[in-house]
Amino acid sequence: MKQCIDAELGRLIALYELGQLSDDERDRFEEHLLKCDFCLGEIEEKMPVISAFQEHKDEIREELKRESIEYKPQKRKLLKLVREERKRKALTATIWERIISSIEDFRRAKVFVPATIVTIALVVFLIMRPGTQPENPYFAHLSFEKAPFKQMHVRSDIGTDAQLTFRKGMDEYLKGNFKGAIDYLENAVSASPDEGPWWLYLGISYYLDRQAKPAVKALTKAVSLTEYTLKSGAEWYLAQAFLLDGNADPAMPLLEGLAIQKRDYSEIAESLLEKVRPVAEKEK
16 A cells, blocks of 8 residues: 555544554544554554654754754765665664655655655664764664762862762763763762773763763773773773774773673673774774
């Protein structure tokens, strides 16, 4: 079936995909899906993208408040990325087929414009988001898990304002609000630049927010100011920050060093090393 059998109900597809219909509207639309192969196919095709939208919806809403994303200015960027990535074969063809399909839908079917706009906005957001680099061959192997945090003893000569700022930053970190954590932790290390653990969690926050270069800078500082388990943690996240930046050369020695220590992070470092080494050799 090449078109929707009921244009009035078909217009609800975007709201259905995003869970924004009332109970009555949802029941009506789901009854429609039983009869309309076209709409059912649209739902099945776009569901992986919509699931990603749901997962990142708060971030996307904030991003779209700050920056209006229109179709026409972004179309050439999308098509250019599609062609480049197909040449590299860095991504599965299916996700790019969905992007192309969405663009073609936008051209052909006005009834599905809302769904298509959402799809394109989502793809543009994820592609243009700092640190989210589909061309990075190491990205799929990286871990974005938070490092655990326990309250630690702080030197008595550190001002209470700096300590309070650090604790506020860690509160945001534990909530998963890494941008908020970065703001507080930047102020904390500015007030007390010799606190290695503070640099560590600042660097981890940058890394978890997919900001590779500031993560590398902060974690390099953390490595120089910490020891034992904290230093191992700093080296682990620094290696991953280098890979997030697409730079395997400085990451490999860090992973190799962690792997031979047979202490904290050794097993996961060895596992990542096994995955990254052949990719790095292929990239040379």
